[in-house]
Amino acid sequence: MHVPDGFIDAPTSAVTGVVAAGALAVSLRGARRELDERTAPLAGLVAAFIFAVQMLNFPVAAGTSGHLLGGALAAILVGPYTAVLCVSVVLLMQGVLFADGGLTALGVNITDMAIVTTVVAYAVFRGLLAVLPRSRRTITAASFVAALLSVPAAAVVFTLIYAVGGTTDVSLAKVATAMIGVHVLIGIGEAVITSLTVAAVVAVRPDLVYGARGLRQKLQLRVNGELVDAPAETPAPSPAVARTSRRTLWITGLVTSLVLAGFVSFYASANPDGLEKVAHDEGIDKKTEPHHSSDSPLADYGVRDVSDARLSGGLAGVIGVGVTVVAGSAVFWAVRRRRDHDASPANTSV
Structure with missing residues (x-):
C-alpha cells in the first residue's frame, strides 16, 4: 500500500506530513516507557523482520497481490508507540534506498501504514483481551483479529485522504469499494503472518511480548516420560540464562529475516499489490511522478x-x-538511553 508521488496533492501531503511528525514525536516519548534493556534490541529486529516480510508479496485474487503492513505485529510484540517508530523506520528505508513509496508522500504512508494500522490493531487487541480469558491461545486469536481489521482500516483511511487530496477526478465510491474489497483479502494474509509470529515468540519468551505482559508461562517438566506442571515455587531463570535466551531469539530472528529477504523473496508474487491494482483499474495513477x-x-x-x-x-x-536493523536499533538504543537519563537520580526531582 505504498503511496507513490503524485497520487496526493501537495497541500494534503503537507498536512499528513505534519500529522506524521506529531505522531512520531508522541511515539518517541511513549516508547521510553515501553522499551527497556530486554525489549530495545527486539524492536530493531522487529523493524528488520517487517522489512523482510514486506518483500514477500502473496497472491490474493484477480491478478492482485498483498504484503504485510506490520503495524499489528509490531504493536503486539513491542508496544504501540514503538510500533509506530518500527514501521516508520521501514518506510523511510524503503523510500530513500529502494524507491518504494514516494518521498513527498512519506507523510501519507506513515499516517496510513504506521499510525492507522497500529492504533486500530492495538485497540482491537486490547479490547479482545479485556473480555477474553488471558492465555496464549487468546493472545494468538486476538492478534489474528487485530491484524485482519487493521488492513481494511488503512484502506478506508487512504480513500478518505484521496477524497480530500486526490490528483485525478475518479469515482470515490468505486475506489472505496475496490480498496476495501481487496484489502480485506490482504488482511487475511496479514492476520495469518501476525498470529503465527506472535504465537512463536510467546511460546519461547512470553515475557518479551508487550501484548503478553502479565501472562504467566507454565513451566513443565518431563517426569517418567510425561510432561507435568512444575511446582509454583520453581525459581525463575538466572539473568545469565535469560540473556542467552534473548540473544538466541535475536539471532534466530535476524537469520530468518535474512533468509526471507535474501532467498524466499525471489519466489514472491510478481502481481501488483492492492493499491497498485486499484490505482491502475480506477485511473488514480494518471499523475504518478517519477520517484526522487x-x-x-x-x-x-x-x-x-x-x-x-x-x-x-x-x-x-x-x-x-x-540497514534497517542497524537504523532501527540505533533509534531504539537512543530512546532507551534517553529513558535511562530521565530516570537517573540527577534528573529526578525529590
Whole structure:
C-alpha cells in the first residue's frame, strides 16, 4: 500500500506530513516507557523482520497481490508507540534506498501504514483481551483479529485522504469499494503472518511480548516420560540464562529475516499489490511522478549492475535487512538511553 508521488496533492501531503511528525514525536516519548534493556534490541529486529516480510508479496485474487503492513505485529510484540517508530523506520528505508513509496508522500504512508494500522490493531487487541480469558491461545486469536481489521482500516483511511487530496477526478465510491474489497483479502494474509509470529515468540519468551505482559508461562517438566506442571515455587531463570535466551531469539530472528529477504523473496508474487491494482483499474495513477530515488543503486529492490535477477534481488534484500536493523536499533538504543537519563537520580526531582 505504498503511496507513490503524485497520487496526493501537495497541500494534503503537507498536512499528513505534519500529522506524521506529531505522531512520531508522541511515539518517541511513549516508547521510553515501553522499551527497556530486554525489549530495545527486539524492536530493531522487529523493524528488520517487517522489512523482510514486506518483500514477500502473496497472491490474493484477480491478478492482485498483498504484503504485510506490520503495524499489528509490531504493536503486539513491542508496544504501540514503538510500533509506530518500527514501521516508520521501514518506510523511510524503503523510500530513500529502494524507491518504494514516494518521498513527498512519506507523510501519507506513515499516517496510513504506521499510525492507522497500529492504533486500530492495538485497540482491537486490547479490547479482545479485556473480555477474553488471558492465555496464549487468546493472545494468538486476538492478534489474528487485530491484524485482519487493521488492513481494511488503512484502506478506508487512504480513500478518505484521496477524497480530500486526490490528483485525478475518479469515482470515490468505486475506489472505496475496490480498496476495501481487496484489502480485506490482504488482511487475511496479514492476520495469518501476525498470529503465527506472535504465537512463536510467546511460546519461547512470553515475557518479551508487550501484548503478553502479565501472562504467566507454565513451566513443565518431563517426569517418567510425561510432561507435568512444575511446582509454583520453581525459581525463575538466572539473568545469565535469560540473556542467552534473548540473544538466541535475536539471532534466530535476524537469520530468518535474512533468509526471507535474501532467498524466499525471489519466489514472491510478481502481481501488483492492492493499491497498485486499484490505482491502475480506477485511473488514480494518471499523475504518478517519477520517484526522487529512482537512481538509487538499490531502486526496485535490485542491485545496480548485477545482471542475475536472483542474486540482485537477494543482495538488495540482505542489504535492506542489515540497514534497517542497524537504523532501527540505533533509534531504539537512543530512546532507551534517553529513558535511562530521565530516570537517573540527577534528573529526578525529590
